[in-house]
Amino acid sequence: MPLSAGHSSSVRRWLRLFGALPSYGRIALWGLLSPRLFERRPLRVLQAVILREGKLLLAVRRDLRGWELPGGTWEAGESAEQAVCREVREETGLEIEPEAWVGDYVRSGFRPHTARVYRCRPTGGTLRTSRENRKLAWFPLAALPAALLPWYRQPIADALEPGRPPVERFEYQGLEAIRAAMRIDLKMRWTGDE
16 A cells, blocks of 8 residues: 655655664764774864855754854965865865964864864855765844754854954854754754755
8 A cells, every 4th residue: 555645755854863873973983982092183174154245154964953153164375364265165076265264162071173164255166065064054133043042152253244354263062062963964854954
């Protein structure tokens, strides 16, 4: 007997939720063990607050769903500006120009790292998803999504204050940050990323 449309939709929702389990296992190993056992130097990442006509570009990753800033790992031999441009191009297809260094966000607790954030503007390229991102969208600054992962709110707020010198902020990502991310992830899986 074929499934009704409503039943089929419900089955898909539950499958998306169960699909979180392998992702959570990988994220837990990556966040709890990897920095303590396998990395010789502290993790450094770059993130871009990309602004265009009063809108901000955000991405949804494939593993932990929730809106975030595009960016990635800072590789040896690259300047920070080169790294953020490369990462954004790889993840979004856009060429960007860093306009200002917003600050460094030194995060301890789960997956210790330092995120260097730049305010940027797009200069070319074609917006497209990548193997890391399942979705990209421009959001009006006055209407950022509720599913924005919480640790991105402060860097975005800092980036929107022009002329401000770069900041250095220390943040602890403990159980509350993990719970908030899981709530966002599970809700997005349940609703099909809406």
